[in-house]
Amino acid sequence: MNSFAGNLTEQVYTTIRNRILRGELRFGTGLSRRVLAEELGVSIVPVGDALQRLESDGLVESRPRVGTRVRIPTARSIRGHYILREALETQAARIFAEKASPEERDEIQRMAHQLDALHVLQIPEDDSGRDRLFEIHRFHMRFHMRIAECTGCDELCQAVEKNQVLIFNWLYDTALGNQPPPAAWHSQLAEVLVSGGPEQADAAMRRHTRYRMEEVLAQMEPYFGWNESHVQTFSKRSRRHGQPQAAAAPAAPEGAE
Template sequence: MLNLELMEKTPRRKQAYQYIQQRILSGDLPAGTQISELMLAKEIGMSRMPIREAIRQLEVEGLVRQVPRFGTIVHSLDRSEMAELYEVREALESHAADSIAGNITSEDKQILSLLCKKILILGRELRDSKEKTFSPELMQKFLAADMGFHMVILRASGNRRMMKIVSDLRVLSRIFTAKREPHDLEIVTSVYRYHRRILRALKRANGEKARYWMREHIRESRRLALESFDRHQAMGDARNALPLALPQDLLEEINQIESGET
C-alpha cells in the first residue's frame, strides 16, 4: 500500500490514481475485475470525483477499459496487443541505447554496472538454492534490477516522454500477461548477458552495437512473453502466475516523470 505520509502531501486525484494502480500491479485487481467507484472512494476515504478522474487516466494508459452496460474493468491484453507493446519497446529502447553511446555519464555507467552485478548475484543465489525458479521475493528483486537497467538508459537519453511511454508499456506487458511466471536460471542468465553486452557497447561508445544488443534483448523478451501467454491460454487460466508489485520507489519515479517532478 502507499505510504500514508506521502499520500497526505499528494493531490487527491493522484492519490486515487496511485492507489488503484498499485492494487492492479499487486494483483488485488486482476484482469477482468469490475471496478467500483463507490467502493474505492470508501476504501481511500474521498469523494467519487477524484476516483473518476483517476480511472479516466488509467483508461487512457490502457490499464482499464469501459464496457457498455457493465462498467469499468481491468483491461486484459490479447496476443496481438502484447506483441505490439514489445515492438514499440524495441523501436524506442534501441534508439535510446544508440543515442546515449558516447554521451553516457560515469555515474550512469556505474549504476548500470551495479544493476548488472545485482542480476548476476541473484542468478548465483538461484543456482546455489537448488531451486528451479525464483521465489517471489527474489523475483521482485530481479524485476527491480531488470527494469532499473532499462530506466537508467531511457533517463540518460533525456527524452522524458519516451521514458514515460516505455515505462507504461513495461508495466502493461507485465501486468496483463503470464510474464510474471517464476524465472529459471536460463532466463536470468540470458538477461544478464544481454545487459552486459549493452553496457559494454555503451562504455565503448559503440552506438550501433548498443542498438543491436538492445534490439535482440527485447526480441528475446517478446518471444518468451508470447510463449508464456500461449502456454497459459492453453491452460485456460494464469493461476500459476506470480503477483507483481513493483518497488514503491520505482513506481513513484515513473509516476513523477509525466508531471516533471524528477
C-alpha cells in the same frame, strides 16, 4: 485541479496500479468506483480520475453498459507494446552509447549487476514473495528509465515511461510465472551499452526487448478467448454485490502464477 486533489489522485492511481501489477486484481476484474472509493477512504472523483489514467496506460478498460475492468490484453496489443518498447529503447541505447558520461556508464553497470543479483534470489510463494518480486520489477523499470534519462532527451524519457516496463513484467509473470532471466542478463546488456558503439548497443537492446515474446504470447492465448459473456458476467455480479469481482477465469496457462 488543485495541488491537494492532484496529489490524492496520484495516490489513488498508484495504489490501484500496484494492486493490478501485483496480481491482486486479475484480468477481467470489475472495478467499481464506489467500492474503490470506500476501500481507499476517498471520494469517487479521484478514483474516476485515476481509472482514466490507468485506461490510458492500458491497464484497465471501460465498456458502455458494462463498466470498468482490469484489461484483458489481446495478442495484437501485446505485440504492439513489444514493438513500441523495442523502437523506444533501442533508440535510447544508441544515444546512450554515443553520449553517456563515464559516470553514467559506471552507474548503469552497477545497476545491472544489482538487478542480476536480485533476480537470483529465492522468491517465496506467498504475499511477501509477491511484494519482493514487485520491488524487483520496480528496480528493473528504474534501470531502463535511467538509460533513457542518460540520453538527455526528455521526450524520449516520457515515452519510455509511458510504455512502462512494469506492464511487461506483469504480462511476463502472468504468462510464465516467476521465471528469472538468464544469468548476467542485464550485466551483459550494460557491457555492450558501455563499451560498444551505437550499432552494437541497438542490436543488444533489440535482443533484450524481444526476449521470450513469442512464448509469452503462446502462454497468454487462453486469455485471448474471453468474450463479452464473461464481461457481462462480472458486470452483473459486481453491481449486484457491490464488490469488484473477476469474471470466471479460463484455466491458467501452464507455468503461470
